Amino acid sequence: MYVWEFAALKPYWGLIWQGLLVTVFYTVITVAAGLVIGLIVGILRTTAPRWIAVPLRLYIEIFRCTPLLVQLVWMYYALPVLIGVDMSPAMACFIALSLYAGSFYAEIFRGGIEAVDVGQWEAGRAIGMRRGKIFRRIVLPQATQVMIPSFINQTIMQLKNTSLVSVVAVGDLLYQGSVITAASYRPLEVYTTIAVLYFVVLFPLTLVADRVELRLGAHR
Amino acid sequence: MSALIAGNIHKAFGDHEVLKGVSLNVARGEAVTLIGASGSGKSTFLRCLNLLEMPQQGELAIGPHKFAFGRGVRPAGDAQLALLRRSVGMVFQHFNLFPHMSVLRNITEGPVQVKGIAQSEADALGRDLLAKVGLADKADAFPSRLSGGQKQRVAIARALAMKPEVMLFDEPTSALDPELVGEVLAVIRSLASEGMTMVLVTHEMAFAADVSTRVGFMNDGVMAEIGTPEETIRQPRSERLKSFLSRFHETH
Numbered sequence: 001m002y003v004w005e006f007a008a009l010k011p012y013w014g015l016i017w018q019g020l021l022v023t024v025f026y027t028v029i030t031v032a033a034g035l036v037i038g039l040i041v042g043i044l045r046t047t048a049p050r051w052i053a054v055p056l057r058l059y060i061e062i063f064r065c066t067p068l069l070v071q072l073v074w075m076y077y078a079l080p081v082l083i084g085v086d087m088s089p090a091m092a093c094f095i096a097l098s099l100y101a102g103s104f105y106a107e108i109f110r111g112g113i114e115a116v117d118v119g120q121w122e123a124g125r126a127i128g129m130r131r132g133k134i135f136r137r138i139v140l141p142q143a144t145q146v147m148i149p150s151f152i153n154q155t156i157m158q159l160k161n162t163s164l165v166s167v168v169a170v171g172d173l174l175y176q177g178s179v180i181t182a183a184s185y186r187p188l189e190v191y192t193t194i195a196v197l198y199f200v201v202l203f204p205l206t207l208v209a210d211r212v213e214l215r216l217g218a219h220r
Numbered sequence: 221m222s223a224l225i226a227g228n229i230h231k232a233f234g235d236h237e238v239l240k241g242v243s244l245n246v247a248r249g250e251a252v253t254l255i256g257a258s259g260s261g262k263s264t265f266l267r268c269l270n271l272l273e274m275p276q277q278g279e280l281a282i283g284p285h286k287f288a289f290g291r292g293v294r295p296a297g298d299a300q301l302a303l304l305r306r307s308v309g310m311v312f313q314h315f316n317l318f319p320h321m322s323v324l325r326n327i328t329e330g331p332v333q334v335k336g337i338a339q340s341e342a343d344a345l346g347r348d349l350l351a352k353v354g355l356a357d358k359a360d361a362f363p364s365r366l367s368g369g370q371k372q373r374v375a376i377a378r379a380l381a382m383k384p385e386v387m388l389f390d391e392p393t394s395a396l397d398p399e400l401v402g403e404v405l406a407v408i409r410s411l412a413s414e415g416m417t418m419v420l421v422t423h424e425m426a427f428a429a430d431v432s433t434r435v436g437f438m439n440d441g442v443m444a445e446i447g448t449p450e451e452t453i454r455q456p457r458s459e460r461l462k463s464f465l466s467r468f469h470e471t472h
Contacts, residue, residue: 117316119312119314119316120316120318122272122312122316123312123316123317123318125272125301125302125305126270126272126305126308126309126310126312126379127305127306127309127329127330127334127378127379127381127382128302128303128305128306128330128334128382129302129329129330129333129334130298130299130302131298133333137329137333138318141320142319142320145320
């Protein structure tokens with residue numbers, strides 16, 4: 001019978017805390033950047049001419065159809081060689097995670113926008129509204145409602161995906177876990193703690209998601 | 221005095237020629253009804269009158285807004301189109317209310333966002349219009365809580381809130397349960413009696429005969445006959461119109 005000894009982690013709480021902050025920080029900045037990318041790409045894919053829409057499709061498919069781990073490593077090792085600049089692990093991770101999130105968000109935005117009935121655009125035009133205003137005031141609010149569940153899902157995935165940055169030695173929660181394991185020889189306690197921490201951060205997020213979904217759908 | 225002049229309107233979707241040169245001149249205060257079989261082009265023509273469909277050839281003039289279409293003519297921009305549509309109200313078959321806004325906000329959206337009227341002033345206007353269409357108590361309801369007939373009356377109020385010169389009705393009662401048709405027609409009838417200029421596409425023949433100053437029969441992309449309701453509905457000249465009307469009376 002294994003004897004759990006979480007007390008052995010006591011000296012490392014500082015590191016774990018630091019790792020958690022890095023994880024949350026990466027999630028927040030790459031979700032933010034991914035949303036901007038996703039919104040722009042998603043809108044362009046529904047409205048722009050082919051010569052813009054087709055390359056954007058290519059971008060989306062490349063990032064959706066290759067593993068994130070491969071993208072991270074490629075950004076870190078290959079891209080610097082190709083464009084001849086030094087890339088810090090932190091920067092490579094930021095770029096890869098943002099583009100990855102952006103490709104998924106773009107599809108969510110596009111789906112949401114296209115799900116809005118064309119009659120809504122026409123009703124807006126019929127009262128003299130212009131395209132941008134119809135989009136902002138009529139279409140986007142309705143598209144957002146459709147998008148919220150997939151959007152929350154993707155964001156939860158994104159937080160978990162940040163664990164891959166440990167591969168290129170960015171000090172996130174998982175990376176600190178491996179460091180602590182090497183020092184303490186307590187892998188069970190370390191990885192259990194880390195799993196619990198991921199859960200504790202993400203579970204409330206799903207509750208918030210349910211709440212928001214309920215409130216947005218109230219008038220349906 | 222013409223409120224609306226459409227001249228020689230042509231429209232094709234791909235190879236399919238839907239409008240083959242349709243003209244219509246509507247005087248101020250007139251109510252013109254367009255009838256015809258489905259596929260005759262009447263709805264497309266109506267949608268050309270506020271340029272939800274862009275004609276490929278022809279002209280359109282509504283008040284100070286003048287447009288020409290054809291090869292070598294620069295297509296009108298978004299801003300110009302928006303300006304035209306401020307003064308042309310449209311009511312759709314499927315209402316197209318904004319589901320994420322209350323009834324009152326649906327009505328004030330145009331005045332506030334397009335004309336820049338203060339929200340409080342627009343609210344007062346909106347409540348007046350709701351009273352006019354018999355829905356004063358529904359201001360704060362969301363569209364999903366309304367019956368089809370109520371939705372369509374809100375849609376009419378929304379169009380009227382822009383104080384349009386001309387109102388277009390695209391089969392306003394076709395999506396309604398039969399028992400709800402009357403309340404919508406009553407609102408349209410009262411508008412007509414107040415002298416609102418309107419063009420109406422409908423299958424309600426008795427109503428058309430009753431409220432219209434003129435009835436046009438569209439067939440195969442052309443305005444086959446147009447005249448007073450008496451002339452068009454009671455004394456059809458062409459065989460096409462006779463058979464359309466008789467088929468119509470059999471099924472309605």
